[in-house]
Amino acid sequence: xxxxxxxxxxxxxxxxxxxxxxxxxxxxxxxxxxxxxxxxxxxxxxxxxxxxxxxxxxxxxxxxxxxxxxxxxxxxxxxxxxxxxxxxxxxxxxxxxxxxxxxxxxxxxxxxxxxxxxxxxxxxxxxxxxxxxxxxxxxxxxxxxxxxxxxxxxxxxxxxxxxxxxxxxxxxxxxxxxxxxxxxxxxxxxxxxxxxxxxxxxxxxxxxxxxxxxxxxxxxxxxxxxxxxxxxxxxxxxxxxxxxxxxxxxxxxxxxxxxxxxxxxxxxxxxxxxxxxxxxxxxxxxxxxxxxxxxxxxxxxxxxxxxxxxxxxxxxxxxxxxxxxxxxxxxxxxxxxxxxxxxxxxxxxxxxxxxxxxxxxxxx
Amino acid sequence: xxxxxxxxxxxxxxxxxxxxxxxxxxxxxxxxxxxxxxxxxxxxxxxxxxxxxxxxxxxxxxxxxxxxxxxxxxxxxxxxxxxxxxxxxxxxxxxxxxxxxxxxxxxxxxxxxxxxxxxxxxxxxxxxxxxxxxxxxxxxxxxxxxxxxxxxxxxxxxxxxxxxxxxxxxxxxxxxxxxxxxxxxxxxxxxxxxxxxxxxxxxxxxxxxxxxxxxxxxxxxxxxxxxxxxxxxxxxxxxxxxxxxxxxxxxxx
Numbered sequence: 001x002x003x004x005x006x007x008x009x010x011x012x013x014x015x016x017x018x019x020x021x022x023x024x025x026x027x028x029x030x031x032x033x034x035x036x037x038x039x040x041x042x043x044x045x046x047x048x049x050x051x052x053x054x055x056x057x058x059x060x061x062x063x064x065x066x067x068x069x070x071x072x073x074x075x076x077x078x079x080x081x082x083x084x085x086x087x088x089x090x091x092x093x094x095x096x097x098x099x100x101x102x103x104x105x106x107x108x109x110x111x112x113x114x115x116x117x118x119x120x121x122x123x124x125x126x127x128x129x130x131x132x133x134x135x136x137x138x139x140x141x142x143x144x145x146x147x148x149x150x151x152x153x154x155x156x157x158x159x160x161x162x163x164x165x166x167x168x169x170x171x172x173x174x175x176x177x178x179x180x181x182x183x184x185x186x187x188x189x190x191x192x193x194x195x196x197x198x199x200x201x202x203x204x205x206x207x208x209x210x211x212x213x214x215x216x217x218x219x220x221x222x223x224x225x226x227x228x229x230x231x232x233x234x235x236x237x238x239x240x241x242x243x244x245x246x247x248x249x250x251x252x253x254x255x256x257x258x259x260x261x262x263x264x265x266x267x268x269x270x271x272x273x274x275x276x277x278x279x280x281x282x283x284x285x286x287x288x289x290x291x292x293x294x295x296x297x298x299x300x301x302x303x304x305x306x307x308x309x310x311x312x313x314x315x316x317x318x319x320x321x322x323x324x325x326x327x328x329x330x331x332x333x334x335x336x337x338x339x340x341x342x343x344x345x346x347x348x349x350x351x352x353x354x355x356x357x358x359x360x361x362x363x364x
Numbered sequence: 365x366x367x368x369x370x371x372x373x374x375x376x377x378x379x380x381x382x383x384x385x386x387x388x389x390x391x392x393x394x395x396x397x398x399x400x401x402x403x404x405x406x407x408x409x410x411x412x413x414x415x416x417x418x419x420x421x422x423x424x425x426x427x428x429x430x431x432x433x434x435x436x437x438x439x440x441x442x443x444x445x446x447x448x449x450x451x452x453x454x455x456x457x458x459x460x461x462x463x464x465x466x467x468x469x470x471x472x473x474x475x476x477x478x479x480x481x482x483x484x485x486x487x488x489x490x491x492x493x494x495x496x497x498x499x500x501x502x503x504x505x506x507x508x509x510x511x512x513x514x515x516x517x518x519x520x521x522x523x524x525x526x527x528x529x530x531x532x533x534x535x536x537x538x539x540x541x542x543x544x545x546x547x548x549x550x551x552x553x554x555x556x557x558x559x560x561x562x563x564x565x566x567x568x569x570x571x572x573x574x575x576x577x578x579x580x581x582x583x584x585x586x587x588x589x590x591x592x593x594x595x596x597x598x599x600x601x602x603x604x605x606x607x608x609x610x611x612x613x614x615x616x617x
Contacts, residue, residue, distance in 0.1 A: 024448060050447045054440070055473035062437035062470070066444030069431045070411070074444070092434050206429040206445075208409035208452050214378075216423045217431040 003182045009144045010035035010077075010174040012182070013103060013167070014043065016151035017075055019185045022101070023049030024074035026063035028056055028082060031115045032171040033105035036077040057082040061089030061102070068098040069217050071205025073155050077103035079171075080121050081112060083129075090164050091130030094234070095219030097204075099158035101151070102136075103167045105174040108347045116347025117171030117265060122319035125166055126293045133231050135238045137165040137245070138292040140263040144178040150290070152185060153193040160199055161241060168292065170315070172265040172349070193245075241294050248296035250303065252285035253278070258359050259303050261287045261324045262313040265349075270313050272352030277359055284359060292323075300327035308332065310339040311359050317345040338362060376402035378427050387587025389488065389544040389577025390418055394425050396554040397455070397484055401428060404561050406453040413442045417459035418492040436467025439474035439483065446481045453561065454481035460499035461491045464524045471530070478535025478569040482560045485526055485572060488579040489598060496582025500524040503597055508582075523601050527574040531608040537569035539607040543576040545591045549604070556606070563611035571611075576602055 005012070014036050017025070025044060027037040037053060044051035054060035060076045067074035078086060083104045093100055104125065108118035125138045137157055141147040147169060154165040189195070206215055221227040249267075252260075252274050262270040267288040277284040287303055289296050304310075310328065312321040321341050328337055340362045344350045373379065376398025382391045401410050410428040414420050416435035423430035433441040442456040463471050463485050471483070490508050491497040497510040501523050505514040531539035538560050542553030553575055560571035576598055578590035585593060 024444065026444065052443070052447065055469050058437065059440040059443075059470050059473065062434060062440035063444040065433070065437075066413075066431075066441035067448050069441070070445055070448045072448050088434050089437070092432075096432070206411050206431055207449060208411060209427075209429050210408040214423075214426070214428050214430070216429075218423070220420055220432060 002184050002187070004179060005182055006177060006179045007144065008035055008175065008177050009147055009169060010105065011039045012144050012148050012180050013151050013169065014039040015182065016148040017101065017155070018043055018047055018049070019182065020073065020152040020155040021185070022073040022075050022155060023047060024067040024072055025049070026052050026054050026060040026067070026074070026076050028054050028060050028078065030079045030082045032107060032174050033077050033079045033103070035174070036103065057085035058088065061086040064100045064102070065089050065093055065098060068093065068100045069206050071202035071207065073159070075101040075103065077105065079105045079107045080109050080118070083121060083124070087130035090136060091128070091132050091134060092219055093164045094134035094136065095132060096217050097162040098164070098217070099162055100164050101154045101158055101167065102164060103169060106168060106170040108345070114347045115171060117349070118315050118345065118347060119170060119264060119266060120316035120319065120345060121168070122292065122314070122316055125168055126295070126323070134234060135241070135293055137161070137163060137241060137294070138168055139165065140168045140290060140292050141173065142264050142268045142288065144173065144176060145180050147173055148180050149183060149188070149192065152183060152188050156189065156194045156199060157245065160194055160197060161237060163237070168264060170265050245291060246294040246296040246298070247290040248299040249288040249290060250285060250299060253283035255283060256285035256303070256307045257283045258309040258311060258363055259285050259287055259307045260311050260313060260355065260359065261300070261320070263289050263292060263320065266313045266315055269350055269352055270355055273355035273359065276352055276356040280356070282360065282363065295323045295327065297327040297330060300324065301330040304328040304331040304337070308337040309362050310337065311342060311355070311362050312339060313342045313350050313355055315344050315348065315350070317343050374399045374402050376407060376427050377425050380425055382425055383421065384418065385581040387578055387580040387590055388418070389486065389575065392544045392550060393484065393486055393575050393577065394422060396550060397457070397557060398426055400554060400557040400561060401453065401455070403558065404453065404565070406561070409451070410453040410455060411445050411449065412455040412457060413438045413445070415458045415462040417462050419457055419459060419486065422457055436462050436465070437470055438462060438467060439470040439479070442481045443474050443477070443479045446479060450480070450567070453564065456481055456483045458483060459486050459492065460488065460501040464500040464526050472533070475530045475570045475572070476533045476535050478537070480564055480567050480569060482557070482564050483572045484557065485574045486577050487526070487574055487602065488577040490579055490582050492579050492582055496579070501526070503601060525602065527572060527607050530572055535570050536572065536608060537610045538563040538571035541574040541576065541602060541604050541607065543594070543604055545578060545594055559609065559611070562614070566612045568611045576604070
């Protein structure tokens with residue numbers, strides 16, 4: 001049964017993970033995600049789960065690795081500097097094809113940066129982040145409601161593809177309080193993202209070799225050709241994810257003269273700009289990727305058939321814009337279009353008026 | 365003429381020949397570990413974690429479930445496995461670099477939390493797999509690939525005595541140091557592993573067995589010369605024996 005609650009993004013997300021069947025949380029304190037470990041430390045004992053405050057983010061992600069090895073649903077959360085430390089473990093999970101959910105409540109960087117919201121981990125999130133030839137599925141919610149729903153879906157996606165899934169929240173979303181409908185997990189399985197798709201049994205899990213031969217989980221593939229064929233297998237899986245699971249929301253004018261492109265908190269602010277532009281008689285649409293990887297290239301390319309002016313809004317210094325350019329270039333030469341960037345890095349927040357103003361300039 | 369089988373391969377090991385260098389201690393360590401698992405009747409409920417280092421290939425020989433782990437993160441991986449599966453026998457196999465260098469934070473905190481798994485720590489005073497570089501366990505004066513003039517305490521500090529170091533933590537209920545270069549010592553080392561398993565099965569706390577091992581290929585010595593060096597130079601720094609046993613009393617003891 002669904003339940004309506006008024007909750008902070010970080011806490012709602014943590015509860016969504018528990019609803020999704022996650023009983024193993026490993027974390028380390030870092031702002032602005034501290035509500036997550038605090039919530040989990042209180043809730044996990046109530047549901048016979050395990051909360052463990054690890055000695056570092058490095059240890060926390062490797063504990064997620066260890067739990068995943070046994071076939072259970074496990075997660076960790078952190079914020080940007082901590083996510084950098086987790087990249088080692090994420091690479092190993094990708095190599096070993098272990099499912100798991102990693103939440104990044106993004107803050108400003110580089111370095112210690114600031115604790116203000118930012119989107120500057122876009123490249124790190126969408127380009128693998130750690131060493132080697134791999135991909136993580138990256139989900140980018142823009143409201144607390146969507147954060148809750150995508151958190152539940154993230155565990156299904158991770159299990160379905162045997163792949164780590166990254167949720168890109170940010171300081172705004174994590175700290176914001178909104179009323180949320182907590183979905184019924186079984187309902188969500190039936191009607192949500194993976195509706196109609198069976199989750200494969202975890203026959204690979206290590207629980208002791210009872211009634212079967214001993215099993216092995218590894219990413220070291222030293223025999224000639226072994227790693228190449230493994231990486232080709234991974235590439236096939238990634239191609240299937242790109243084909244089946246790229247998602248975007250497109251709203252606004254069906255025949256736009258300008259397309260705003262934004263994800264996460266920036267997209268939420270761009271929605272405000274859309275209203276302003278509409279009131280001013282400007283035909284504008286918003287392209288909001290829900291998956292940053294796989295990038296919803298087709299959805300954006302279709303918009304590029306109609307529009308040749310684009311305003312990319314991001315709380316980073318021109319990272320997301322590269323994927324917008326690549327997608328638009330599927331349809332049109334970049335010489336024929338105008339793709340402008342409204343970047344607010346380091347904790348700056350693009351307000352709807354500012355976005356609408358820039359959109360008018362791009363059209364001028 | 366009737367035949368009587370007086371010795372067989374332990375069912376704890378797969379029928380495979382190891383690829384370790386001549387004289388290397390890993391083969392012996394694997395065997396006594398596998399025998400101890402088999403004697404604990406735990407082959408079907410063991411999950412082991414293999415380190416980054418020569419022994420990553422342990423899973424080619426051990427006849428039980430095994431996962432790899434990132435370098436040094438072995439105790440973090442084992443921590444989660446044991447937390448999820450508290451009734452399984454969880455074994456963490458580590459080398460000098462894995463435990464005493466890159467994985468120092470993970471081992472100290474797992475030990476301090478009293479995680480209920482057993483660590484087998486192979487101390488051969490250098491990094492084996494990467495070609496014999498200095499490890500935190502390298503002896504003063506020892507020449508390695510990265511201490512061509514011999515390790516000095518001024519530049520590189522002192523050999524880390526991991527078993528004694530960890531034994532200070534209240535979460536550690538068992539710590540012992542054995543060696544693998546003489547039959548009698550091998551028997552004693554195996555008895556340490558068996559006792560460590562008892563402590564784990566009793567859910568008493570963390571257990572570690574450090575095993576001194578030779579690494580002839582990287583030491584640049586014959587196996588026999590390596591044994592002599594171990595006795596001459598390692599034993600004074602790394603004394604053998606039981607360091608701590610705070611587990612439940614043995615039956616009949």
